Amino acid sequence: MVNNISFCYFLKKHYTYSAFGLIISSEIEIPEFVISKEKSNVTICYGNVPKTLKKAEHEGFRYQISKNEFLIKYSTWATYFVCNGEKVIIQPEKNADERDIRAFILSTVIAIVLHQRGLLPLHTSGIVYKNKGVLFAGNSGIGKSTIAIALNKKYKYKFISDDITVISEQNAAPIIYSSFPSVKLWQDSLDMLKISNNKLPLIRKDVNKFRYNTNTDFYSGILNPYAIFVIENNVQNKVEIIEIKGVEKFNIVRNHIFRAKMIKELYSNEHFKLLTLFLNSAKCYKILRPKDVNTINELSSMINKIIKKV
């Protein structure tokens, strides 16, 4: 089966991109990624996927996972198979919308590629300060993307990532790879940031979240770590930023490994090593901010002051 796919692959048009420190050759056009001319180390193509994994270590809702293989079926649009951190095969359903197919390449699927390669994808957005990375972690909907864009618009910090930021190592030192120049924003975030949704594409056909292009303000490359801010809701109606030190840093940031619940402990050794390296070089802060209240100006000003002081 793999040989047939490889044969078809060379006959079809494909695109080469760089993202997350990877060079990706894809049969599917992914306009969000940056075009590259380098030799690829990951391929994405259409083809037949296995019905089940031979040696699944965990099973979840319509997915199976082992250390080197991952299979997930999204009911109405496609099944994805990821193996060895270098190959993604997609078997689409009839009449599947390409935006739906792409949306899950850009999140779960690429994250599994990164995990399989022994890297550490964190659930964060990120910006650059003096060639170092400043990351914003938090659960979905907490405002990671909004704060990164607000700091970019207000204080001109370049943007490096949205949703997933990859930590790796080079010469025994921690490094951060930029992801790609695009951010997903809900309408209320666009309103807060005073960005019109005119002509912004939806991330999926039936999901009212927009894709905002950050091409001109994007930094592409490798950075050293600087700081990580973990955003949480505050029951009290005020914004607070507290520095976290010692082992608590590790415990807090560990909760923000991308798709941690899906992969369980499969990559815990690799993650422990990279997270320790990363946190030895990065300061860590907890942001507490009231839920559903627009505090973006106050918060970005407070963060800007801290970044300049670190």
Add this chain to the structure above:
Amino acid sequence: MKKNIVWLASYPKSGNTWCRVFLSNYLNKTKETVDINNLQIGSIFSSKHIIEDNTGLDISEYTENECDELRNFAFTKWAENFDDFAFFKTHDAYLPLDSGENMFPVKSTKAAIYFIRNPLDVTISFANHLACTIDKSTNRLCDKNFSIAASKKKFNQQVRQKILSWDLHVKSWTEQNDFPVLVIRYEDMLLNPQKEFKKILKFLKIKTDNNKLNSAIKNSSFDKMKLLEKKTGFKEKPSSCKKFFNVGKSGYYKEILSENQIKKIIKEQKDSMKKFGYL
């Protein structure tokens, strides 16, 4: 598979939180009053956090119907973490998925307690909760297709819940035959909490200890919760509403609702109002 789920079901603002605080205090192993911001009983069936934790998926980019497909799997799995009772709160009407399959994990369900309150009082409390006028809350209460957490403009911590009109909500829970349901009237809880909470304990076959019962009732009283909310905030309060624990009385609609509002509710919700003694 365990059969341990007990649904604490209600249309919003009908005494569900009160019962959760009571049960948390009654079943608490220490004598201290439980923290209302850390209730160990009654995780909500619409919690994205629980669905994500138990499916491993990120559902922030799922459609509403796709999220509903995951709820049965997620809460069956979550219920496995509890021994005798997995109490789950819900405001959803008792409905199947569009495919006809169960949205609720029926096979893991032991029973349900359905809290009901006079819709003439509910509409006032609901207006406070939604930070809207009473005319608007009344229209919503009478809307046969009404859903909560359905905003498409922002990320919600909860998935969309179809609650329908008040009357259809009541019927959906009290007329189903999948598991036993105990109906508790909010007004009876106010009038004689000892009697009603005893009824709940008996229904669940939980041994009644009168000292614990009285202490749990005291620690979950409306005034106490109101005070705690003032002191520590209440994380379940929608940001648009000023106070979650607002008035908590029965029959106060007579001083507040207009004749037209009363007429509209009675006309459109009369079946269940009659059946449960509100007419």
